[in-house]
Amino acid sequence: MLQLPGIYAENIHRWLPELLYYSLTTLNIAWASFVLAVLIGLVFALLRTSRSQLLRAVAVGYIEVARGLPIVVVLYIVYYVPPQLMPGLDWRWLNTYLGAVLGLGIHGGAILAEVFRSGIEALHKGQMEAALTLGMTPAKAMAYIILPQALRIVLPPVANYAIGLLKDTSLCSLIGANELMNDAKSIAFAEYQPMAVFVLAAGIYFVMSYPLSLGVRYMEARMNLGR
């Protein structure tokens, strides 16, 4: 028979508020790096589809490198490398929180650049031309013809990326960002209750990410209706 020595779930009332407090930091990191990744992704998707070969090469280089590296390595490089590479500058602004957001944003930017590119390329040029021929202004054509079609292609993978990102914030604990995972670690080891605390943390991550994935499924189902 398995013994279950000392899994004190009754301590939940002490752990849960603290873990929930730090999951706000998790959400903050997630959404800040999401915004950064969308911005970087848009810029590099445009570069990637530009006519200049040089710009395309730059974009491909960035995308391949940032996607090919494990996120932990990106975080370590972003947080530890620049201060040592350029010791003359003032690096006090680069705290663990910003390092986390920059690292996740750089990694996500590469993923989203490819997503946005597939959205841009899937649109036939003829759509824009047809809309203009029908007398629409370019802005109107964009709003009523191009964007609705592009969003249908782009939105599901972006939402899936956001779910992945929420879970990837747990990696920021490895550079010392004080979020849910880091707090779970400190409680678990301070109280010798790793099983209970980490399962609780897993539960909190699940509660945060599951509604998102249900949302994605609903969205995909609705979008397929129109086909």
Next chain:
Amino acid sequence: MEPKPVATGFFEVLDQKGWHFLTSLLGGLPETVSVAVGSLLFALVVGLVIALMRLSRWRLLRFPAVAYVEFFRGTPALVQLFVIYFGFPDIGYQPSPFQVAIVGLGLNAAAYLSEIYRAGIEAIHRGQMEAALSLGMTPMRAMRYIVLPQAIRTMLPPITNISIVLLKDTALIFTVGVVEIMAIARQQVTDSLQSHVIYLMAGAIYLCMTIPMARVAARLERAKRAWQ
């Protein structure tokens, strides 16, 4: 604390200690690769079982499969590794770091793989299964000889992508005590304080593996599209 008089310029350090760092980091390569391969094999098997359970007619089999997939896809791999590594001793079993890495990453990837299997199997037309059954094959044989061989073609590109993800996820397993590339990188940084050379070098080693794999995945994807 007095700063030690060590070389700090990037190229200076690279010149003096680059070879030493490179050989030490490559010392972790066997661990990285064996955990990636081991967890992929583990996940290929577990994922297939989960996928078949999920496609089963019996709710009793379907429900645990769905719960498994939702749980493992809904929580971070790092937490899963920590539950196994630090949590299991609480219930009386102490797994080795290597076991934790293969089982942890494998169980995680199995959840994603089962969805790939499921999509691949469902993409094969129903008529194929019916034809096989009407020829007198058992469902197992029909799955084994008719449906799966065809499904593998469509599943190969996403499976390659999963193996890339697994290779990159091995960078997490230093947290459970496996001495792979990242663990050695961290150790070398602690010893020498040359984080710039070491972490960039570690990154380059990962890129040497992941970029060619991504090329292969893209080629398989193109071949699949041409075939369809």
